[in-house]
Amino acid sequence: MSEIPTWEPSRLIRRPILRYGVFSLVVLYVATTLFTMEIDWPRVLTGFSRAGDILARMFPPSFSRWELLAKGVLESVQMALAASFFGMLLAIPLGLCAAVNIAPKPVYLVARAILALSRTFHEVIIAIFFVKIFGFGPLAGVLTLIVASMSFIGKMLAEDVENMNMGQVEAVRATGASFPRLLIYAITPQMLPRYLGVSIYRLDANIRHSTVVGIVGAGGIGQTLAASFSRYDYDFSLAILLTIISLVFLGEFFSNWVRGQLR
Amino acid sequence: MSMRAEEDHPDVWRRYNPRQTLINYAWYVGIVFVAVWSVSKLDIPWFYFLDAHVQAADLFVRMYPPDWAHLGRITDPLIETIHIATLGTAVTFVIAFPIAFLAARNTSPNVATWFVGRFILVTSRSVNTVVWGLIFVAMFGPGPVAGIWAVAARSIGFVGKLIAESIEEIDEGTVAAIEATGASRLQVLLVGVVPQVLPVVFGTIVYRWDINIRESTVLGFVGAGGIGIQLYASINQFAWQQVSVMLIAVLGVVLVSEFVSAVVRKHIT
Amino acid sequence: MLTITDLVKVYPTGTKALNGVNLTISEPQVVAVIGSSGAGKSTLIRCVNRLVEPTSGKIMLDDMDITALNRRGLRAARRRMGMIFQEYNLVERLTVMENVLSGRLGYVGFWQAYRRRYPPEDVRAAFEILDRVELSGYQNTRADALSGGQRQRVGIARALMQKPDLLLVDEPTASLDPRTGRQIMRLICELAHERGTPALVNIHDVQLARTFSDRVIGLSDGKIAFDGPPGELSEKVLTMIYGEEDWSTTIRDAEDKSGKPKDDNGISHEAAIG
Known part of the structure; x- marks a missing residue:
């Protein structure tokens, strides 16, 4: 009477030819890249034994130079705090200018270009430019993190403003309020919870990023870590890594706690 | 219609009571205090700001015009950068997938394995890709292999966490139905759980690939391969016109990868 | 007019x-x-x-x-024209009183508006109007905690705070159930006649x-x-x-x-x- 129903396992790519095609392409890709890239295979193969060697030298972690460690950690935390604060403030004008529904077109385009540019380049690239302009030290690191925070929070803010409820804005505008009053009365209440949430998240992210800008000399614990690696002080390196991990963990915990309080 | 009796209406209204006002001000003062304390402790040489704009302008002048001839010499490193990101992401996929099952409460065999899974994910995420790069360069020597491992080491935490979360949110009904057929634990995972999370897995992987392209542009700063090696060298030799070409190239690659990733994700979900 | x-x-x-x-x-x-x-x-x-x-x-x-x-x-x-909307358009995260007082936004300075410090006569008028639209006691309730009919009453109060000529x-x-809709319509018309506002x-x-x-x-x-x-x-x-x-x-x-x-x-x- 009726056809016997056939059961097909659900697949991501339904057509078999395409599925196997993609699969073999992946294999082909991996094979060719591994052969074409300049890889020093003997060196890599010794890497596995070296890894054991390094691990052995990492244990036990050495906290004997804890003063240096504490100084670096404190500097990283201060960089993160200062950068979050200024990033939060600078994100407000940038975010508002990058919202198509309230900013004039030329201002909007400039703000969006700044957002796109600062988000495309990795923090470390931005950091190295600040190091070239301001010299080695935490200043370059803070400025890098400010740029990153500003564009991150600014982008969120711009999207929020673009998606906000225009009815509320229209109603307040209809009372004859000027733009600044519109901003504090109709726009701010809609933006505030998420803005604060994103800013707190960014504080947590800045703590994580403050550990890396030091690698190009922009201050913080990253600088201490890079130095320890270059001097093969692996037991100190592990101590620093463990400290970074617990610091990031604490930062995440703190940020989750504050965001919970905001709700 | 009767007129209401003239009532005595208050003419003062405060949004917050005195206690709330105090708490609000405490927050403001606290935040400003923390910011001022952080900045003051950083020993910022303020006089650097005096000629910062001159320095910056000088830098831009020296970067122009871009040394386009350099483009030919950076195509190989650029391709290597993309390979590092792609292979690193592929390694991530292979490793993160099983770990995610350990780190998801509903598929982890017991509390100990769950804890191990979570620990791996947290450790992976806490250390930046570039820092992982330092470690792997020490192990495997400078070159793309260290970069691939660095990318994978950092991405496992990111991808694994998101997959674990989506495993915890799966439809338990399907799983129960397959368990009821008497399937083994592995069969339940393969038939009941994997198909449900597969779209999230691929979406996350593609998203992470796009982030990894951006990360691998700087891995060369610690010797882990890619365009970063040449970029760092040119910056240190003050070859600013080469630097500007590389920055433009990086910009192009990152934008294209962002676009590709967005298109692919749109097709998956 | x-x-x-x-x-x-x-x-x-x-x-x-x-x-x-x-x-x-x-x-x-x-x-x-x-x-x-x-x-x-x-x-x-x-x-x-x-x-x-x-x-x-x-x-x-x-x-x-x-x-x-x-x-x-x-x-x-615009200060002379009060407006009432279909979707009420209250600032949802602000309190009833802040919404009502927003009818006076055009008359106070920026910092006054920021700190919600309105002149005593405005505050008294706001309490009076809240009383009139039968929302006394709701001044510190957030707008998103109100029902549709209550929100529209706040919307009416906000418009009246402007002492509008129109x-x-x-x-x-349109967003209310038929019974509430009638009550709101009646309230608007009563108030328009009470105050001689077209x-x-x-x-x-x-x-x-x-x-x-x-x-x-x-x-x-x-x-x-x-x-x-x-x-x-x-x-x-x-x-x-x-x-x-x-x-x-x-x-x-x-x-x-x-x-x-x-x-x-x-x-x-x-x-x-x-």
Whole structure:
């Protein structure tokens, strides 16, 4: 009477030819890249034994130079705090200018270009430019993190403003309020919870990023870590890594706690 | 219609009571205090700001015009950068997938394995890709292999966490139905759980690939391969016109990868 | 009081929403604007306070030419016109009192507005109005915790805080259940008469328009197709505004519900009793 129903396992790519095609392409890709890239295979193969060697030298972690460690950690935390604060403030004008529904077109385009540019380049690239302009030290690191925070929070803010409820804005505008009053009365209440949430998240992210800008000399614990690696002080390196991990963990915990309080 | 009796209406209204006002001000003062304390402790040489704009302008002048001839010499490193990101992401996929099952409460065999899974994910995420790069360069020597491992080491935490979360949110009904057929634990995972999370897995992987392209542009700063090696060298030799070409190239690659990733994700979900 | 001359609005999409509207409101009366969706009701009301920029034509409020005002002048003019919206449009995360006081935003300085420090007379007036719209005690409740009817009462209070010379009311009942809708419509009309403020009310519910208004304007294809007292809304007129349909039940129902003919004030007896 009726056809016997056939059961097909659900697949991501339904057509078999395409599925196997993609699969073999992946294999082909991996094979060719591994052969074409300049890889020093003997060196890599010794890497596995070296890894054991390094691990052995990492244990036990050495906290004997804890003063240096504490100084670096404190500097990283201060960089993160200062950068979050200024990033939060600078994100407000940038975010508002990058919202198509309230900013004039030329201002909007400039703000969006700044957002796109600062988000495309990795923090470390931005950091190295600040190091070239301001010299080695935490200043370059803070400025890098400010740029990153500003564009991150600014982008969120711009999207929020673009998606906000225009009815509320229209109603307040209809009372004859000027733009600044519109901003504090109709726009701010809609933006505030998420803005604060994103800013707190960014504080947590800045703590994580403050550990890396030091690698190009922009201050913080990253600088201490890079130095320890270059001097093969692996037991100190592990101590620093463990400290970074617990610091990031604490930062995440703190940020989750504050965001919970905001709700 | 009767007129209401003239009532005595208050003419003062405060949004917050005195206690709330105090708490609000405490927050403001606290935040400003923390910011001022952080900045003051950083020993910022303020006089650097005096000629910062001159320095910056000088830098831009020296970067122009871009040394386009350099483009030919950076195509190989650029391709290597993309390979590092792609292979690193592929390694991530292979490793993160099983770990995610350990780190998801509903598929982890017991509390100990769950804890191990979570620990791996947290450790992976806490250390930046570039820092992982330092470690792997020490192990495997400078070159793309260290970069691939660095990318994978950092991405496992990111991808694994998101997959674990989506495993915890799966439809338990399907799983129960397959368990009821008497399937083994592995069969339940393969038939009941994997198909449900597969779209999230691929979406996350593609998203992470796009982030990894951006990360691998700087891995060369610690010797882990890619365009970063040449970029760092040119910056240190003050070859600013080469630097500007590389920055433009990086910009192009990152934008294209962002676009590709967005298109692919749109097709998956 | 309000004179609209040859008002035309063409949207950038090419839609001609208003096609030469002429309208004069010379006494404090509730004017209901009816018409099918897309007839230009909402555009008409938004042109009056220029939330929508008119393409051509003239709008005079007393002897002020609204269409000729610059931004500063427009803000001053908007302070004289209270607006009530279909979706209430309260600032959801602010308290009832902050929403009501926002009617005075145009009169206080930036820092006063930021710290919510309004002059004593404004605060007293706000409490009075809250009392009048039966929301006393709700001043510190957040707007998103209110029901639809309560929100619309806050919206009315906000508009009245402006001590307006004209009320612009855009579909005040469309988001409410029928009973609450009637209560809100009645409240708006009572307040308009109490304060001698003319009101221009968009309303798609013909029965409500017949029951509560003093004068009905029928808009069709961006033009005024009818202008007269609610009693004159015959089947023929409704067909002219909306198109062919059996209107007999609509008219009979409205008469049944209003029960008795209207008194001189234009307020139905039912409204006065309720």
